[in-house]
Amino acid sequence: MRSLRNLLLFVSVFVVHAAQALDAPPELIPADLSPGDQFYIVFAGSDTLDGAQSSAAYAAYAATVKANNLITDSIAGWTTLFGHDDSTLVTTSAFGSNTAQPVYNTNGDRVADNMGNFFSDSQVNAVGYDESGVATSANIWTGFNFTGSSTGIGDDSLGGNDSLNDGCLAGNAGQTNSQWATSVLVGGAGCAGVSLGLYVLSPLLTVPGALAVPVANHYALGVTALLLIALAGWARKRTSSSRRA
Incomplete structure (x- = not known):
């Protein structure tokens, strides 16, 4: 009986994978x-959040906002892009070592050919869409400049430490030049007077092979059938042995 349970467990795990x-x-x-x-x-x-939040609040933003849409929510590992008063900077680091791949928006438009083109003043198309694929040209909190570098830590960066009392840095989602990241200072003294969204980047994604799913499923079904045939033969032998006994 233990052998039977182990065989069935193997079949179920194999099919799932x-x-x-x-x-x-x-x-x-x-x-x-x-x-x-x-x-x-x-x-x-x-x-939206105001500009006086902790870096932890901005980091957590990605997981919260991606849940607004079933498609984006099906992907784990989204990252909020932002620069903060505490020197936290999440821009180029969000790409890790995979910097050569293109970047697209949720409408399927190519925003940049690679990370370098994304953090530039000449993107191919604007980010321009939210997590649900709805067009937007809203201002977006950044706290960093268009190259992805820190800018005015303790003043233009997010977090509420606004030394010049002129607000924190925001970009505009409808722009492809430097203004995608550095469009305007908003929020007033301390940056708490305005609530905006933030840019969110996916983990690296792969286009699956066209036949990957059918081939995998057919193979799984074939192996499952063979295992079930073997199981049936084993059961017959057990029954025959029991009768002779």
């Missing part, structure tokens, strides 16, 4: 990419 989900949800795969290509998604979050 063979039919696992694709890296990139079909709805977010850009039309100009091919199976095996890798890419990022960026969006301008629709949820």
Whole structure:
């Protein structure tokens, strides 16, 4: 009986792993990419916070705002882009070592050819869309400049330490020049007077192979069938042995 349980457990685990989900949800795969290509998604979050929050609050923003849409929520590992008074800077670091892949928005438009093009004053298309694919040209908190570098820590950066009492730095989601990150100082003294969204970047995503799912499923079904045949034969032998006894 223990052998039977172990065999059934193996079958169930095998089928689950063979039919696992694709890296990139079909709805977010850009039309100009091919199976095996890798890419990022960026969006301008629709949820808003004021400019005087802790760095932990801004970091947690990604997980909260991506949950507004079932498709973005199906992906774990989104990262909020921001610069903070406490010297936290999450911009180029969000890409890790994978900096050569293109960046797209949730409408499927290419925003940048790579990380360097993203943190520039000449993006291909504007971020321009929120987590649900709704067009937006709203101001977006950044606290960093268009190259992804720190800017005015304790003044223009987020967090409420506004030394010149002129607000914190925000970009505009509808812009492709430097203003995507450095459009305006808002929020008044201390940066608490305005609530805006933030830019959120996906983990590196992969376009699955066109036949990956069918092949995996057919293979899993074939192996499962063979295992069940073997199991049936084992059961018959057990029954025959019991009768002879």
